[in-house]
Amino acid sequence: MENSHASQSNTDLISVIVPVYNIKDYLRRCVESILRQTYENIEVLLVDDGSTDGSGELCDELAAGDPRVRVFHKENGGSSAARNLAIENAKGTYLGFVDSDDHIAPDMYEKLHKALTGSNIRLAQIARDEIAEDGTILPDICIPPEKPTTYTAEEFLKEMLLHKGDASMCTKLIHRDLLGDHRFPEGKLNEDFRVLVEILSEFDTAPTVGKAETTEDTTPALICLPYRGYHVFYKSGSNSRTVKTRFSRVFYDCVENADLCQKLAVEKYPDLVPVALRFGLFQRLEYLLHIPVRQMTKDNVQYQEVKDFVKRHKKDIDRVPGLSKKNRTYLKIFATLDPHFVRWVHAKLKGFEI
Numbered sequence: 443m444e445n446s447h448a449s450q451s452n453t454d455l456i457s458v459i460v461p462v463y464n465i466k467d468y469l470r471r472c473v474e475s476i477l478r479q480t481y482e483n484i485e486v487l488l489v490d491d492g493s494t495d496g497s498g499e500l501c502d503e504l505a506a507g508d509p510r511v512r513v514f515h516k517e518n519g520g521s522s523a524a525r526n527l528a529i530e531n532a533k534g535t536y537l538g539f540v541d542s543d544d545h546i547a548p549d550m551y552e553k554l555h556k557a558l559t560g561s562n563i564r565l566a567q568i569a570r571d572e573i574a575e576d577g578t579i580l581p582d583i584c585i586p587p588e589k590p591t592t593y594t595a596e597e598f599l600k601e602m603l604l605h606k607g608d609a610s611m612c613t614k615l616i617h618r619d620l621l622g623d624h625r626f627p628e629g630k631l632n633e634d635f636r637v638l639v640e641i642l643s644e645f646d647t648a649p650t651v652g653k654a655e656t657t658e659d660t661t662p663a664l665i666c667l668p669y670r671g672y673h674v675f676y677k678s679g680s681n682s683r684t685v686k687t688r689f690s691r692v693f694y695d696c697v698e699n700a701d702l703c704q705k706l707a708v709e710k711y712p713d714l715v716p717v718a719l720r721f722g723l724f725q726r727l728e729y730l731l732h733i734p735v736r737q738m739t740k741d742n743v744q745y746q747e748v749k750d751f752v753k754r755h756k757k758d759i760d761r762v763p764g765l766s767k768k769n770r771t772y773l774k775i776f777a778t779l780d781p782h783f784v785r786w787v788h789a790k791l792k793g794f795e796i
Contacts (some may be wrong), residue, residue: 450709454559456484456551456615457534460542461524463491466500466541468675473504473511475545481552486511487528492518501521522626529625535616539611543675550671554615557665563592563642564617566665567608570672582675584608586670592662595645596711602635603703603714604764609635613672614664616641631692635699643706683736689737691731694744700725719755720762723773726752730776734795735786753777 458476462469476486488511490498498515500632514527525539540546550568557566569586571579584606593601601607604638611634624640626633627724645663700722707718726748756777759770775784789796 448776453483454536454555455486455534456481456530456538456555456640457487457528458484458538458540458551459487459489459525459528459532460540461489461491461521462493462497462501462542463518463521463524464495465492465542466493466495466497467562469497469500470504472540472542473476475548476540477508477510478548479546479551480549483557484510484551485533487532488513489524489528490515490647491520491524492516493661494789520628522628526625526628526776529621531620535618536615537621538615540672541612541674543677544612545673547669547671547673553667553669553671556616557590558615558666560786561662561665563662563665564620565614567614567664567666568671569666569668570608570610570613570674571670572674572676572766574676580676586668587666588668590665590667592665594660595642595663596714598663599639599642599703599706599711600714600717602638603717605724608666609638611637612674630695630698631690632695632699635696636702639699639702639706643710689732693725694748696725697722697729697744703724716762717764719758723752723755723759723762724765724769727769727773727776730781730785731772731788732794733785735782736796738782738785749776749781771796 460472460476465472466795469768470760473486473488476484486508487502488501490513494563501511501513501515505513515522516527529537536558538551539556554568558564570584572583574580575613593607602609620641624637627636630636642663645661700718704715704722706719707714728754729748733745738749740746752773753776756774759765759773765772765773786796788794
């Protein structure tokens with residue numbers, strides 16, 4: 443029987459979505475890298491999210507130079523809102539996402555599309571490298587596989603919970619039907635992780651293209667390619683690998699996403715319960731190591747929940763897999779001593795905000 447995807451031609455339209463906010467110096471490089479794709483049947487949706495540095499005007503200029511570029515101007519509402527607007531207006535069978543300060547290899551979407559059209563999988567991922575402003579290639583955060591590798595939803599969720607799987611939507615090409623009604627949570631950070639978990643959570647009940655609905659847990663959810671086709675760019679002063687000295691809402695958004703994963707593991711993937719608990723402890727440790735002492739108050743509901751969770755799971759700290767010795771030590775200290783004191787000492791030693 444002929445594969446349902448194989449019968450599709452390379453005329454499938456790919457919609458590439460780029461949120462734009464005050465990134466004029468790097469936007470042209472980003473967009474031109476998309477327009478130079480060897481897979482030519484693409485449209486580029488630039489969403490100017492209330493830029494004030496001329497980025498919006500540059501979007502219009504780029505659109506005037508290539509009919510494949512469409513521009514949307516909106517009031518500032520964040521990357522998720524910008525992406526969601528573009529999703530509603532995208533015409534493609536497949537969707538891709540690129541951050542406006544990054545750029546991509548010329549054959550990235552050709553390779554991703556080929557991986558999908560050669561199978562019944564509807565989500566493909568490329569590897570990435572990460573480049574500092576001086577051109578230095580930084581060590582991999584997520585190690586790519588040595589060869590094209592497929593994962594079930596449960597397998598890839600486990601990879602993410604162990605901080606091995608790449609949760610970025612920018613390294614992926616997704617069939618629009620698989621995205622369905624899922625949208626990026628507006629006003630939240632760590633939003634790519636959230637959307638990907640939601641998609642994986644219902645994967646084995648989603649109809650595969652050209653096949654009857656299946657409920658087999660062994661059905662591949664995505665394919666990961668070893669080729670580094672996405673280039674992440676870190677500007678000076680914004681490198682997320684450096685020590686964080688400012689407390690961001692991302693820390694609690696990550697805790698909320700960890701809770702989603704724990705709930706999913708309990709309800710659907712019981713083998714992942716220990717790994718999900720490990721992930722929940724890790725995200726709460728990150729929160730406790732960065733929250734300013736002045737916010738560690740009795741009326742801070744988020745802080746109280748984080749603190750109580752760690753204390754409640756004190757006996758699990760040595761049992762869960764995948765935690766480093768250093769992280770286990772920190773967690774046990776937080777679970778045993780006054781978190782105010784621990785956080786104050788840590789801030790003094792590391793130069794973090796107190």
